[in-house]
Amino acid sequence: xxxxxxxxxxxxxxxxxxxxxxxxxxxxxxxxxxxxxxxxxxxxxxxxxxxxxxxxxxxxxxxxxxxxxxxxxxxxxxxxxxxxxxxxxxxxxxxxxxxxxxxxxxxxxxxxxxxxxxxxxxxxxxxxxxxxxxxxxxxxxxxxxxxxxxxxxxxxxxxxxxxxxxxxxxxxxxxxxxxxxxxxxxxxxxxxxxxxxxxxxxxxxxxxxxxxxxxxxxxxxxxxxxxxxxxxxxxxxxxxxxxxxxxxxxxxxxxxxxxxxxxxxxxxxxxxxxxxxxxxxxxxxxxxxxxxxxxxxxxxxxxxxxxxxxxxxxxxxxxxxxxxxx
Numbered sequence: 001x002x003x004x005x006x007x008x009x010x011x012x013x014x015x016x017x018x019x020x021x022x023x024x025x026x027x028x029x030x031x032x033x034x035x036x037x038x039x040x041x042x043x044x045x046x047x048x049x050x051x052x053x054x055x056x057x058x059x060x061x062x063x064x065x066x067x068x069x070x071x072x073x074x075x076x077x078x079x080x081x082x083x084x085x086x087x088x089x090x091x092x093x094x095x096x097x098x099x100x101x102x103x104x105x106x107x108x109x110x111x112x113x114x115x116x117x118x119x120x121x122x123x124x125x126x127x128x129x130x131x132x133x134x135x136x137x138x139x140x141x142x143x144x145x146x147x148x149x150x151x152x153x154x155x156x157x158x159x160x161x162x163x164x165x166x167x168x169x170x171x172x173x174x175x176x177x178x179x180x181x182x183x184x185x186x187x188x189x190x191x192x193x194x195x196x197x198x199x200x201x202x203x204x205x206x207x208x209x210x211x212x213x214x215x216x217x218x219x220x221x222x223x224x225x226x227x228x229x230x231x232x233x234x235x236x237x238x239x240x241x242x243x244x245x246x247x248x249x250x251x252x253x254x255x256x257x258x259x260x261x262x263x264x265x266x267x268x269x270x271x272x273x274x275x276x277x278x279x280x281x282x283x284x285x286x287x288x289x290x291x292x293x294x295x296x297x298x299x300x301x302x303x304x305x306x307x308x309x310x311x312x313x314x315x316x317x318x319x320x321x322x323x324x325x326x
Contacts, residue, residue: 040065040068041064041065041067041068044067045064045067045068045071048064049062049063049064049066049067065164065167069113069160069163069164070108072160073104073108073113073116073156073157073160074105074108076153076156076157077101077104077105077153079149079152081093081094085145086141088138088139088141088142088145089141089142089145090145091142091145092127092142092143092144092145092149093146093149095142095146096150096153100120100123100150104116104153112161113157113158113160113161113164114158114161116157116161117154117157117158117161120150120153120154121154124147124150124151125147127143127144127146127147127150128143128147130147131143131144131146131147228254228256228298229311233254233268233270233294234268234270236253236254236265236268236275237253237267237268238267238268239267239268239269239276240267242266242267247289247320247321248319248320248321249320249321250320251317251319251320252265252266252277252278252315252317252318252319252320252323253266253268253315254275254277254311254312254315255312255315256309256310256312257309257310257312258300258301258302258308258309259302259303259305259307260280260281260282260302261279261281261302261303261309262279262280262281262287262325263275263277263278263279263280263292263297264277264278264323265277265292266278266320268294273293273294273295274292274293274294275291275292275293275294275297276291276292277289277290278320278323278325279292280325287325297309
């Protein structure tokens, strides 16, 4: 008798044959079961695992979930005989209770759930072969009922077995203690750096606010989320107006800037919001002619300081050749 059986006898209070001492007993092992908790191992399962783990710490029995799954398998074997079976079908259904289920209880003491599920599959296939023609015609309903019952039991055992593999996979993916400690240290360091960056940013913002910056109407309009001077832009030359005009003679009607970025607008389509002009983005005179979407330009932030693009409010129309681009 194993220590787990002794502990089961002790906890369930079942009678023994030696005056109350925990020794051999005459009741079959199939009758000695523990209730299966719906949401995990019960205290009894924990006690069984502790008793087993004291002698076999590396065995599956050292895990409370092992005993919990064993009891769930036993509960899955106790089905009431369904109604509506013929005499022959009932005979096949009962043969599983008489011949197979006692073996399953024995297997649970020494075999793993995947092996038990595979063995039930083999038993089911053998019965299915008999039902499909190997057995006499009169016996085939009995073999078919037997195969259906075995299929049901195999599916139940395999479902519980799959849970075991999922737990093992989750345990393998879980971080080790060393990894958890290292991750906690990284998180603490990142938090310290983030707090320092916030304090420095707040201090810089305070210093910037203390400096009295010049106020321009256009900047105030941008801060309130308003668009560039829309009414004035409608009077700008339409796209294609200066198609045949030399570049240096093309009149520039608007100047937009932010840090190293400059855009000198020459033509504009009020229906699409598209402007055509000269763009410089690298801080010196080199650039190129092209199109800009003004609605997108109004939302754009330039550089690491995220400067909003502004419009030069004192700009007056002048030929491109006279524009200072350096």
